[in-house]
Amino acid sequence: QVQPVQSGGGSVQTGGSLRLSCQVSGMSGLCMGWFRQAPGHEREAVAQIGLYGVTHFSDSVNGRFTISRDNDRSTLSVEMTSLMPEDTGMYCCAARRTSFACDFFNVVYDIWGQENQVSVSS
Secondary structure, three states: OOOOEEEEOEEEEOOOOEEEEEEOOOHHHEEEEEEEEOOOOOOEEEEEEOOOOOEEEOOOOOOOEEEEEEOOOOEEEEEEOOOOHHHOEEEEEEEEEOOOOOOOOOOOOOEEOOOEEEEEEO
8 A cells, every 4th residue: 555645734823724635546445534643642533534425523623624535536635624723733644444334433544644734823
């Protein structure tokens, strides 16, 4: 599996929006997600998407983040709106190949992109 290639992120003020994208080959059979590691915190899954578009969000981003996938373009994206300083961190896309529905609470991701910085200032 080739490592996914990420783009996007950057710096924005509170209330602003950013987008992250991830190019992943052979997306159609992958559970996929976006992870965040904030300073002083463990890495957490903030947005996940299953094979047929079912999504799951952490409580901290629910209602503000939107995850989407375009299998034809091999692209996973997350739109982040109403950003807050607490959203600051390193963001990484992840994937795992599966033949079944994605169990968002138990999937063990084994394909990781590089990290992109998201900084939100007050």
